[in-house]
Amino acid sequence: MDVRPFRPLLPIALLLSFAACSNSGHGVGTGSGGSSGSSGVGGNGGSRASGGSTGSAGGTTGSGGATGTGGATSTGGASATGGTTGTGGTTSTGGATATGGAKATGGATSTGGAVTSTGGAAATGGVKGTGGVITTGGTSGPGDASTTGGATTTSDASATGGSKGTGGVLATGGTTGTGGSTGTFAASYWMGADVTDQEVAPDATRANLLTILKSHGFNVVRLRTFVDPKASDGYDQTNGYDDIAHTVAFGKQIKDAGMGLLVDFHYSDNWADPGKQCVPVAWQGYTTIADLATAVHDYTKDAITKLIAGGARPEMVQIGNETTPGMLLHRCDSGGQPTGNNPITGSTSNWANLGALLKAGVQGVKDVDPTILVSFHIDRGGDKVTETKGAALQLSITWLTNAIKYVTPDAFGESCYQQYQGDPNNTATTKTGWTNTFSSLATKFPTIKFFAAEYGPMQREINDVVFGLAGNQGLGTFNWEPTTQGDWNAGGHDLLRRSGTTYTAQPDLALYDQMKIDYASRL
Numbered sequence: 001m002d003v004r005p006f007r008p009l010l011p012i013a014l015l016l017s018f019a020a021c022s023n024s025g026h027g028v029g030t031g032s033g034g035s036s037g038s039s040g041v042g043g044n045g046g047s048r049a050s051g052g053s054t055g056s057a058g059g060t061t062g063s064g065g066a067t068g069t070g071g072a073t074s075t076g077g078a079s080a081t082g083g084t085t086g087t088g089g090t091t092s093t094g095g096a097t098a099t100g101g102a103k104a105t106g107g108a109t110s111t112g113g114a115v116t117s118t119g120g121a122a123a124t125g126g127v128k129g130t131g132g133v134i135t136t137g138g139t140s141g142p143g144d145a146s147t148t149g150g151a152t153t154t155s156d157a158s159a160t161g162g163s164k165g166t167g168g169v170l171a172t173g174g175t176t177g178t179g180g181s182t183g184t185f186a187a188s189y190w191m192g193a194d195v196t197d198q199e200v201a202p203d204a205t206r207a208n209l210l211t212i213l214k215s216h217g218f219n220v221v222r223l224r225t226f227v228d229p230k231a232s233d234g235y236d237q238t239n240g241y242d243d244i245a246h247t248v249a250f251g252k253q254i255k256d257a258g259m260g261l262l263v264d265f266h267y268s269d270n271w272a273d274p275g276k277q278c279v280p281v282a283w284q285g286y287t288t289i290a291d292l293a294t295a296v297h298d299y300t301k302d303a304i305t306k307l308i309a310g311g312a313r314p315e316m317v318q319i320g321n322e323t324t325p326g327m328l329l330h331r332c333d334s335g336g337q338p339t340g341n342n343p344i345t346g347s348t349s350n351w352a353n354l355g356a357l358l359k360a361g362v363q364g365v366k367d368v369d370p371t372i373l374v375s376f377h378i379d380r381g382g383d384k385v386t387e388t389k390g391a392a393l394q395l396s397i398t399w400l401t402n403a404i405k406y407v408t409p410d411a412f413g414e415s416c417y418q419q420y421q422g423d424p425n426n427t428a429t430t431k432t433g434w435t436n437t438f439s440s441l442a443t444k445f446p447t448i449k450f451f452a453a454e455y456g457p458m459q460r461e462i463n464d465v466v467f468g469l470a471g472n473q474g475l476g477t478f479n480w481e482p483t484t485q486g487d488w489n490a491g492g493h494d495l496l497r498r499s500g501t502t503y504t505a506q507p508d509l510a511l512y513d514q515m516k517i518d519y520a521s522r523l
Contacts, residue, residue, distance in 0.1 A: 189519055190477070303364075382437055411448060451466060
């Protein structure tokens with residue numbers, strides 16, 4: 001799950017810490033502690049924090065245009081081919097309430113590197129806690145370089161060729177973007193990573209990271225984004241890291257590298273996870289669910305417009321992050337910790353409200369580009385050791401069944417951390433639980449794609465589970481902050497460590513070399 005404190009910005013990277021919620025948390029910046037936070041409305045749990053560093057991601061400019069249109073999948077995904085019109089969409093039944101857990105991240109990056117790049121120094125951190133995240137600061141540094149030109153860029157993943165999916169809605173057209181990279185992103189399996197923590201690194205250092213990831217089989221990157229991280233409850237009140245401008249800049253670099261992009265909308269100024277879903281300060285004056293839904297729609301539409309114009313058209317977006325208890329639930333303090341409930345909320349205790357918010361977010365995407373995939377994300381990939389067998393599956397079914405009464409996503413993501421959605425002491429039991437959840441969901445909702453939105457460690461196991469879903473219904477996985485050490489990948493299961501301008505490969509990275517071979521037909 002995603003709950004991360006922001007990092008205090010300094011000329012160099014500093015350590016970040018923050019407490020996290022039931023799944024993983026992400027962070028950039030030095031944070032401290034983290035007190036337990038409860039959702040107040042429909043959920044409980046904590047949040048996760050991960051480290052950060054100094055640097056800045058400046059803006060990039062692009063010219064030229066790219067027209068992207070979707071294709072259709074036979075099992076709810078969408079294929080993309082440059083400049084052509086496709087059809088797609090999915091239907092299904094689904095959804096309900098759940099409760100969070102707690103997660104924290106920790107550790108700092110190590111030293112030295114085999115692969116060179118330029119600029120920036122890494123600093124990561126995080127202190128384990130239960131619930132919530134308290135963070136301050138941010139980072140600053142040199143910006144991105146501008147680019148011009150661009151070519152046709154289209155995307156979306158295909159599941160089984162380009163045939164029309166069952167029960168779907170028509171999606172045609174595409175939108176024109178500026179800048180971007182040449183080519184079509186057509187992989188039907190996404191071997192991804194969330195490396196938002198490296199947003200603060202210099203442009204050349206980030207480019208080096210993307211090159212390394214690609215060489216080991218990664219083909220998609222996930223980036224989180226906050227509404228206003230400079231707000232009084234924001235993630236980075238100094239420099240505004242993880243706002244849409246920084247996301248566009250890093251996103252363009254990802255697309256220029258020939259990789260796919262997933263943008264994770266938190267709909268908060270700070271971390272959102274099962275333990276906290278803070279209403280952005282700018283939206284706290286709204287008194288009706290209709291007003292909040294309009295804010296969600298307009299913000300999403302504006303963000304997608306900026307991403308496309310900046311050459312960073314995403315293949316898919318998440319409408320919310322680990323929204324197990326709902327979204328837009330809390331009023332939060334300067335550290336992003338809940339101080340009480342918002343007067344009007346999108347809690348799972350009132351699905352009419354939550355459904356309106358989810359529908360508004362989806363519509364904000366489709367108003368700009370109907371071929372961009374949309375997904376939801378909760379943190380119930382497997383049972384916790386304290387739960388009855390199958391509890392995670394039932395919560396997931398209830399949540400998704402309720403959600404699709406209002407709007408049907410193209411894909412549905414689960415957080416899958418061994419420590420939080422499994423048995424920390426038993427790999428076999430954990431994999432069995434994940435297999436049960438994903439295979440059962442795929443059977444019940446045959447037109448929806450499924451993916452592991454966050455995970456760590458058990459890299460091979462979770463990829464085998466998702467890749468192995470029948471009919472290519474498994475869309476992919478995203479290793480959460482493999483460039484940072486924390487509770488979610490303790491024991492040396494991070495993949496890369498940055499020191500200065502270099503990244504040093506860690507032993508687990510070799511697992512992806514074999515997956516690159518074994519999954520080659522869909523990568």
